[in-house]
Amino acid sequence: MASDDDLPTIKVLLIGPSGAGKSALLTRYCDDEFDPESSAATIGIDFKIKRLVVRGKAYRLTLFDTAGQERFRTLSTSFYRGAHGVILVYDISSRASFLTMERWFDEAEANTAEGVALYLVGSKLDKAETGREVSSEEGQALAEAHGARFCEASAKTRANVRDVFVNVVDQVVQTPGLLSGRTRRAPGTVAVGSDEGGYGSGCSC
Amino acid sequence: MESLSDTLWDVVICGTGLQQSLLALSLSRSGKNILHIDPNEYYGGPDAAFSLQEAEAWVDRLADPSTANRGFRSASVTRPEGSTGLSFPRAYSIALSPQLIHSRSKLLSQLVSSRAYRQVEFLAVGSFFVFNPAPGPDQKPSLARIPSTREDIGFDTTIPLKGKRSLMKFLKFVQDYQSEASTEIWKPYADSPLTDFLQKHFKIDAQLQTYIIALTLSLDGKITTQDGLAILFRHLTSMGLFGLGFAAVYPKWGGISEIAQVACRAGAVGGAVYMLGTGIKTHESMGDELQLHLSNGETVKAKKLVRSSDSVGEPGISRLVAIVGSTLNGQFEALVEGAPQPAVSVIAFPSGSLHTSAGKVSEYPVHMTAHSSDTGECPVGQSILYLTTVATANSKELLKNALDAFLEAMDEDPRPQTLFELYYEQTKGAGESTKDGAIFNLPGPSLSPCFDDAVLDPVQEAWKEVLGEVDTEYMTFTDREGVTDEDEMYD
Ligand SMILES: Nc1nc2c(ncn2[C@@H]2O[C@H](COP(=O)(O)OP(=O)(O)OP(=O)(O)O)[C@@H](O)[C@H]2O)c(=O)[nH]1
Numbered sequence A: 001m002a003s004d005d006d007l008p009t010i011k012v013l014l015i016g017p018s019g020a021g022k023s024a025l026l027t028r029y030c031d032d033e034f035d036p037e038s039s040a041a042t043i044g045i046d047f048k049i050k051r052l053v054v055r056g057k058a059y060r061l062t063l064f065d066t067a068g069q070e071r072f073r074t075l076s077t078s079f080y081r082g083a084h085g086v087i088l089v090y091d092i093s094s095r096a097s098f099l100t101m102e103r104w105f106d107e108a109e110a111n112t113a114e115g116v117a118l119y120l121v122g123s124k125l126d127k128a129e130t131g132r133e134v135s136s137e138e139g140q141a142l143a144e145a146h147g148a149r150f151c152e153a154s155a156k157t158r159a160n161v162r163d164v165f166v167n168v169v170d171q172v173v174q175t176p177g178l179l180s181g182r183t184r185r186a187p188g189t190v191a192v193g194s195d196e197g198g199y200g201s202g203c204s205c
Numbered sequence B: 001m002e003s004l005s006d007t008l009w010d011v012v013i014c015g016t017g018l019q020q021s022l023l024a025l026s027l028s029r030s031g032k033n034i035l036h037i038d039p040n041e042y043y044g045g046p047d048a049a050f051s052l053q054e055a056e057a058w059v060d061r062l063a064d065p066s067t068a069n070r071g072f073r074s075a076s077v078t079r080p081e082g083s084t085g086l087s088f089p090r091a092y093s094i095a096l097s098p099q100l101i102h103s104r105s106k107l108l109s110q111l112v113s114s115r116a117y118r119q120v121e122f123l124a125v126g127s128f129f130v131f132n133p134a135p136g137p138d139q140k141p142s143l144a145r146i147p148s149t150r151e152d153i154g155f156d157t158t159i160p161l162k163g164k165r166s167l168m169k170f171l172k173f174v175q176d177y178q179s180e181a182s183t184e185i186w187k188p189y190a191d192s193p194l195t196d197f198l199q200k201h202f203k204i205d206a207q208l209q210t211y212i213i214a215l216t217l218s219l220d221g222k223i224t225t226q227d228g229l230a231i232l233f234r235h236l237t238s239m240g241l242f243g244l245g246f247a248a249v250y251p252k253w254g255g256i257s258e259i260a261q262v263a264c265r266a267g268a269v270g271g272a273v274y275m276l277g278t279g280i281k282t283h284e285s286m287g288d289e290l291q292l293h294l295s296n297g298e299t300v301k302a303k304k305l306v307r308s309s310d311s312v313g314e315p316g317i318s319r320l321v322a323i324v325g326s327t328l329n330g331q332f333e334a335l336v337e338g339a340p341q342p343a344v345s346v347i348a349f350p351s352g353s354l355h356t357s358a359g360k361v362s363e364y365p366v367h368m369t370a371h372s373s374d375t376g377e378c379p380v381g382q383s384i385l386y387l388t389t390v391a392t393a394n395s396k397e398l399l400k401n402a403l404d405a406f407l408e409a410m411d412e413d414p415r416p417q418t419l420f421e422l423y424y425e426q427t428k429g430a431g432e433s434t435k436d437g438a439i440f441n442l443p444g445p446s447l448s449p450c451f452d453d454a455v456l457d458p459v460q461e462a463w464k465e466v467l468g469e470v471d472t473e474y475m476t477f478t479d480r481e482g483v484t485d486e487d488e489m490y491d
């Protein structure tokens, strides 16, 4: 069996305040499920891996879902290393969640390399009629100020969910140097593991 | 989720230095309820890596007795006047306790077997140099590269033939030092200084002795024959293990700090709850449980607590970190063709090679590691120098002098500028782990410039302490798989 390890890996992080809907977006995208009753805040980090083919080429997409709650914060400088894309999520029905986005942008920008695909997502679009507290224009303007792309989406209705991930992946694979520069061993780094010609044994498959 | 205080935690780990973080990694598949906290707002504890801004904030906190950090003291930052070229603060990652890791280190094999190594980039540590003071008033100090393989010695043009022969003989001896025949030879010298053994048994002269002592990176330069042989053996057998021409590696972006962060992340993926900026104020035993009163006002219950011992406060080492505006050409050359470009080199200033302005000669060696921008610790065009020596009344001045002498020896015109300096002293931690009921105290970090495998043993002890009787193999995991879906096609 050809190992997934051989595929170029795209690392994408989901960040943003607690309750913004990060986990819901991810579950909708990966499992096509949505639980309106879910009240479980993410603790620590979850991650999902998806194999996908973009423009005829296969990739391993690793999606890291992080805790938004301050007391469960597990982000560290090293967490951002090697990230190709960051999806920043806020809730369009919560002004408070939108107001924290500057801080999330700051953190993402400070810790990632230039050229990383940033994507701002206003989630819970299904609440647009009844409970919108952040206009689409405001979201757009914030994204533009940070050179990020923007869209509004709903994990509940599926609206734009797939587009968010597809666009991020597409931007990553289209940005020259972003992927090739990180998936191959950086110059000067050395292999200490088995599948890299070092010691140890075994294949995880 | 239940609130923190409703949960009975299987273990609360306090501190995110390397040892505690490795414990979190080792327990990350155990299914145990783990709360991992750190009184600091950053990961890594004594092994942390800082941006310039964070370094300055850390220095300020150390100066304030109410927030003073155990284990560190006398910290100060200087930005030499007139220097220009410092980049933005985040462009730097200053390692508080930079350590080389020998290729044979158990730390690396544990990172591999636990699959955590995949998130760390390792760089090669290249040449070891010995500093030679200026021979005369109008002359410059210089650096001599230490030949560390037999081929190397053969090609060396500075060592006289007789010296080469005895050195070769010694290296051959080291490679076989554990055999019965060899042990018989060194045993009588086991606890006396390695230099005695070199002198008496191998007739190695004083100059070559400094080379060998430099390779041991012995903090006080007074290493015993037994310890010295073990370290040299590790060095020689590490050579070439992961590639040509290097015996040790250094994790990119801040050394051990990076490993601590990756290990904590494995803990988080495994479901551990992380809280920074939260320490333990007081604790009490309630039957089988511990009640821990946290600094954020919450009280949590735990079956076990693992933390680090209080530092014993003994003077330990002095450290000077300097960012210089030069790529330090010549420091990072690959030793053999086909070898990876080293990002780190080591420079030893032997005992007696430096002196204070009052003419006092250095009693202990100074060790310096030079890091190129490939380490990600500084921007391209600059380098970071980390100097260490035993803390004494003069150590600060001696470190400064070592730095100056090194820059002088670089023989660059203009002389490389120092852009930023951070000085601090680090005290010794307790030497051994201790157990006090449900509380397990890890010993303090090792102050050696080289990672010491001995710090790994107490982590495994703590792991056993938390899990009780287990039949799982320590630190051996398969790759975690998220849900791998069928292929998705986007065109
Ligand atoms: N109506 C509606 N509710 C949503 C949507 N997405 C998420 N929610 C609800 O919002 C709440 C929070 O969603 P999560 O996905 O858990 O939020 P999170 O960003 O992962 O939060 P943390 O894990 O704490 O950082 C849940 O109750 C979800 O059911 C959406 O698109 N529409």
Ligand SMILES: [Mg+2]
Pocket (backbone or CB within 6 Å): A022, A023, A024, A040, A041, A042, A065, A066, A067, A068
């Ligand atoms: Mg979540």
